[in-house]
Amino acid sequence: MELTPRLQAIASQVPVGARVADVGTDHGYLPVWLLLNGRIDWAIAADLREGPLNHAKKTAQNFGITDQMSFRLCDGLNGIYPDEVDTVVIAGMGGETISSILSGAPWTKRETALLLQPMTHLPELRHWLQCNGYEILNEQTIREGKRLYSIWSVRGGTMPPMSPAELWAGRSSKDPLRREYLAYMRGKAERAMRGQKAASAPDLAMIGELEAVLSGLDQMEGELSTMTTVGEVFTFLQEKAPFELQADFDNSGFLVGRENAAVSKILVSLDITEPVVQEAVKQGAQLIVAHHPVIFGGTKTITDQTETGRIVLQMVENGISAICAHTNLDAAGGGVNEALALRLGLTDIGQLHQDGVDRQGRPYGIGRVGLVPEQPLYDFAMAVKRLLSANGIRLVDGGRPAHKIAVGGGACASMMGDALALGCDTFITSDVKYNHFLEAKAFGLNLIDAGHFPTENVVCPVLKEWLMQRFPQVTTSISQRHHEVFSYL
Numbered sequence: 001m002e003l004t005p006r007l008q009a010i011a012s013q014v015p016v017g018a019r020v021a022d023v024g025t026d027h028g029y030l031p032v033w034l035l036l037n038g039r040i041d042w043a044i045a046a047d048l049r050e051g052p053l054n055h056a057k058k059t060a061q062n063f064g065i066t067d068q069m070s071f072r073l074c075d076g077l078n079g080i081y082p083d084e085v086d087t088v089v090i091a092g093m094g095g096e097t098i099s100s101i102l103s104g105a106p107w108t109k110r111e112t113a114l115l116l117q118p119m120t121h122l123p124e125l126r127h128w129l130q131c132n133g134y135e136i137l138n139e140q141t142i143r144e145g146k147r148l149y150s151i152w153s154v155r156g157g158t159m160p161p162m163s164p165a166e167l168w169a170g171r172s173s174k175d176p177l178r179r180e181y182l183a184y185m186r187g188k189a190e191r192a193m194r195g196q197k198a199a200s201a202p203d204l205a206m207i208g209e210l211e212a213v214l215s216g217l218d219q220m221e222g223e224l225s226t227m228t229t230v231g232e233v234f235t236f237l238q239e240k241a242p243f244e245l246q247a248d249f250d251n252s253g254f255l256v257g258r259e260n261a262a263v264s265k266i267l268v269s270l271d272i273t274e275p276v277v278q279e280a281v282k283q284g285a286q287l288i289v290a291h292h293p294v295i296f297g298g299t300k301t302i303t304d305q306t307e308t309g310r311i312v313l314q315m316v317e318n319g320i321s322a323i324c325a326h327t328n329l330d331a332a333g334g335g336v337n338e339a340l341a342l343r344l345g346l347t348d349i350g351q352l353h354q355d356g357v358d359r360q361g362r363p364y365g366i367g368r369v370g371l372v373p374e375q376p377l378y379d380f381a382m383a384v385k386r387l388l389s390a391n392g393i394r395l396v397d398g399g400r401p402a403h404k405i406a407v408g409g410g411a412c413a414s415m416m417g418d419a420l421a422l423g424c425d426t427f428i429t430s431d432v433k434y435n436h437f438l439e440a441k442a443f444g445l446n447l448i449d450a451g452h453f454p455t456e457n458v459v460c461p462v463l464k465e466w467l468m469q470r471f472p473q474v475t476t477s478i479s480q481r482h483h484e485v486f487s488y489l
Contacts, residue, residue: 001063003033003361006149009142010091010115012360013153014039018087018113021046021080023101028056028069030089035065037357044080046072076101077108091117091151095125102134109133109156116152123167135159139170141177148177148184164209165216172220179224182217189213228471230287230321231259233266236470237289241325241332242358250327251293256312257321263287266471268463269479270456272322274307277314279481286320289463291336291456293324329459331355331364336409338368339458343387344407344428346370352406353418367408367415369422374403377426377446384428388454392488396437398446400425409455413447420445430455453484 003011007030014020014034021044022031031043045060047053053073060066072079077088088108090098095118102108114134118125129136135157142149150170162171169185172178193210196202234254237243246252265285269276272294280288288294294311303309315322329335341349352367372380377395380402385393404426406419411431416439419427426446440447460478467476 001029001033001036003029005144006117006142006151007033007091008361009140009149009151010089010117011039013115013140013151014087014089015113017041019085020044020087020089021077021085023076023088023090024048024052024093025056026052026092028059030091031069032056032059032063032065033361035068036063037361042068042070044070044072044085046074046077046080048073048075075104077105080105082107082110082112086111087113087115089115091115092119094119095121095123095128099125099128099132102132112156114152114154116154117149118152122150126162126167126170129154130159130162133158136170139173139175141175141181143177143180148181150181163216164212165214165220168213169217169220172223179221182221182224186214186217186221189217227262227264228474229259230254230257230261230263230323233263233287233289233467233471234259234323236466237323237325240466241329241335243325243328245328245331245355245358245364247327251296252324252326252328255293255295255322255324256315257287257319261286261319261321263321263471263474266467266474266476267479268460268467268476269482270453270460271482272311272315272324273482274311274314275481276479277311277318277320279479280320281314281318283477285477288315288320288322289467290322290324291326291329291459291463293326294322325463327366330366330409332358333362333364334462336456336459337366337407339462340407340409340428340455341368341370341405343458344384344405345372345387346405346407347372352408352415352422367406367412367418369404369406369419369424372402372405374401377402380426381448384448384450388450388458390451390454391484391486393451394432394437394449396440396445396447398425398440398444400444400446402426402446407455409458410452416440416443416445416447428455451484 016039018040020040023046025045025047028045031045034040045056057071060069098118134154136152136154138153140151189210196207243253263286266287267280267285269290271292272288272290299308302312349368349370351365352369354363354365357363377397381395404424406424406427408415408429412429413432413436428448430449430452432449464476464478
């Protein structure tokens, strides 16, 4: 079962183990998904109308979880008792309806987490919450299709008065879609202003308020144009490839530098070597985003007596930070393995091995599987060499043409069993040991070692594109001094 981006964003904010009431549940997709994915053990699906509630019951029946849900035909929260839930979701309704529901349930101010997604009258709802004992803890903007949605995390409490612009667009934040959301709200305010000025009897008070809104939006947009920080880049990469997905042996993360350091130039590289650091210095880059961790293993000293020490010292001395996304980027959607599959022209791409789902419900795991038009192995192997710009490849012919392909960037030969279990005839990876080649031959599996650098360097253009889209004000480039380490004679 898959959720829309809007519902998925809401689901990601529901605390694990929460007792949830989904008000205006419609088809019940949100609580059913939360139950199926083990995020919660029990939920209330509530709706004002019998039709949507019956749809929710049918959804639960289809997945065999009706015993984990209670279905309430009620107006808002009128049929739900305070001690039954600790989290309330109200999504897809107008702001005036949401305020009316909360007005009838003052108990929601006490130890209740509220997840609100208003469709209309957002300024009015923010003002109502401010005046009625609620605090907006966070606002998240989500794009679904061509539309932007705002999702609020709210609890009982007090918050400072909001300016006219904050009532329209929320308080300033580093939300990835913040700039787009501000432009959207500006458009609405400008249309409202034109309507007032064209009216036969303009509302002067409203015009004054809209002028204040537009002025405040100008200020917010100006604040977004200030320098990006290392911490902001890390937060963004955390969203794309959560660092908690890294393997136990790994050392991915923010490894060198200061979190609040300003960034105007980023250098992307597979590894952080001395030549790469020198390149960053020459370019004036303040941050290197790499795949392989610059600090790994049992490093206990940072001196000029070791390669790692020299690299880190040179970075610190030149004010260069490092963020390294290793096995988390291997496993995450859109990361190393997906980039490798796409570079090789695979279609119908799926997981080679799924380890689980992240906090946003996205599947993750090492390796990918896909299809190519059936062809002789050696033709396909030469295409792999060309597409990856590899200096050479090693292969074992398992006696079958290439058609269903498994890929594992880096050293993934131990996953041959996964490839065979999925009916793959060919597996592309690197750093293959002699015994792995013997095993592949015995199992009738075509095994191609395309090199560690070529199978993982494909992610560098992906990282560059991610960073350019999120931080267009920052100059991002890929290292030109880092290449394959060895050659074949």
